[in-house]
Amino acid sequence: MDTLVILVVIALVSILMVGIAERLDVAWPALMVVIAAGTGLVPAWRDVHVEPDLILPLFLPPLLFATAQRTSWGLFRRRWRTLVGLALLLTTASIAVVAGTVWALVPGLTFAVAVAIGAAVSPPDPVAVEAVAAPLGIPRRLVAVLQSEGLFNDAVALVVFQTAVAAAVQQQPFGPGVLLRFGYGLVAATALGMALGAAAVWLRGRLGAVAARNAVTLVLPFAVYLAAEELQASGVVAVVVAALHIGSRQEPEQVEDRLSGAALWDVIELLVTGLAFGLIGIELGWAVREAGDQLPAMLGTGVVVGLALLGLRLAWLCGWTGVVRATGDPTAAPRTLREAVVLTWCGMRGLATLALALAIPTTLEDGGPLPGRTEMVVVASTVIAMTLLLPAFTLPLVVRGLGVDREAEREQAAEDRVAARARDAVVAHLRALPGLPELPEDRAAQVRAALAELEAMLGGPA
Incomplete structure (x- = not known):
């Protein structure tokens, strides 16, 4: 089937799912994943497959930009502990736990490949959080923490992933060079995001038409992401920094720009989110078919990895409540063990995890097959199903059962x-x-x- 037809069909189904999900009181992106995963039963869709190298550049920049526009530099300064404790330290700990678990469970797997899959499945997805958790009556403090964590943890995971994959393909040891690469990627991405964000502000100030000014913000995320990738910097950080810089330079009298831009980005975010989650479902179905007879064993490994991630996240966040209480910041989270449970259940993996798992090469530098590649894709798919689909359908019950929704009502x-x-x-x-x-x-x-x-x-x- 023609790719354009597929995209149009997914977009139309996304619109229908929004209405259906409202009546069923479930997250519509989760319905998209389930429906798209079943497309393998349709002969015309059985061979649908998107190149992994295109997934992140096509879908991640606009969704990151849309999410970053809802925050500010001031919020990030106040939440620096969240960025360090969750986006950096928890992501690093998750990579280590998953790498050790997979290395022990999958025979013949190199340590570098184990680290690569750990990096792929460790960061919760800000896109999934925004699409699934935000509309469900969760206190805004908790959603803000999840957004802050999700906007920067991909930067950590991507650097580790790229370094580990290079070591695996070249059959070299995975060493401490990842720290240097991370430092360079962070600094270069920040500088690039500030520079291109400033250029966009300058250009918008010289355009008379509101539509043209909004078009600048539509093109900017892709330009920033691709430029950062060319410089081998973090495209995720560069896009977020550019969005924050533009938001900080908006004048109070630019009401028309903000209102029309918000309406434009609401539509874009809905359609791109639908396409992204539809793609997740299609690729999950493809991974299951690729596994063949080895599927039960691979699923078992994936379940163990998913449980390890949930257990680590719960323990980490329960301990983090003490840090939050010590700061005395009323806007921080989690402040209670109930909030820690909700934040754990909202640690959803999605688009970035799928794209990274599919981007693991199939061959080594010498042309031989890369050991464990199929297992890693199935493990990542299992983690996505456990951390995305299960919470998406049960999160309303968890929030109401723990009484967290009452806190959201008081805040509202x-x-x-x-x-x-x-x-x-x-x-x-x-x-x-x-x-x-x-x-x-x-x-x-x-x-x-x-x-x-x-x-x-x-x-x-x-």
Whole structure:
């Protein structure tokens, strides 16, 4: 079947799944994965397969950019402990645990390949968190922690993965050079993201049409990601830094840009998320068919790895509650063991894990087969199913059962009060302005748009 037809069909199914999932009270991306995984039963779709090298550049940049636009430099500065403790240390610990587990369970596997699969399955996916966890009534503090973790843990995993794969293919030891590569990738990506973000701000300031200014932000994520990859830096970090820089340079009077841009990115995010999760389902089905008779043993290894990841994450987050309490930061999480359980259950693996697992080469540098490659793809697919599909269908029950949804309701009520006070203050100020009995229509439209944006950010009716 033609690739374009496949993409159009997946996009249309995504739109339908949004409506169906609302009625079933489940996450629509999870339904997309299940439906797409069954496409192997359709003869015309049986051989559908996307090149691994295209998965991350096509889907990850716009989704990362959309997620990063909902945060800011100030939030990251306040959450530096989360970035260090979860995005760096927990991801590193997860890689080590998975590598040791897989190396012990799969005969003939080299340590470098074990590290590569550990890097592939270790980072929770910010795209999955945003699509599955955010709409389910989880306190915003918890969602913010998951977003902060997910935006940067891919950078750690990608550097380790690329170094481990190079060592495996060249049949060389996996050494400490990963630290140098990580340091270079982080510094170079930050500089590149700042530079291209500044260039985008400069260009947007010289474009008169709102559509053209929004088009800059649509092209920018792909340009930044590809440029970073050419420099062998972290494309993930570069895209996030560029998005944060653009967000920090928006002027308060650019209301029309923000509203039209938000509407544009809502549509883009929905369609790209649907395509990405549809692709995950298709590739999961393909991995199962590739395993053949060895599937039960490979699934067993995948289940053990998935349980090890969940156990490590739960233990880490339960211990992290002590760090959060010691800081006294009311916006940090997890503050309780109940929140630690929810954050553990939200550690979903998705697009990045699939793309990295499929990107493991099939042959060594000398042309021989790479040992354990099929097993690694099935293990990654099993981890995705365990950490994405199972939480997606059970997360509402977990949140309600632990009473975490009541905390979200209290937070929303507090935000509603803040929004109401802000609106009242704006109206009172406008009425008190001397010599201005009524605003011109263009100014009135700007005020209405600003109030609408305030509602969208903080909630509560006008």
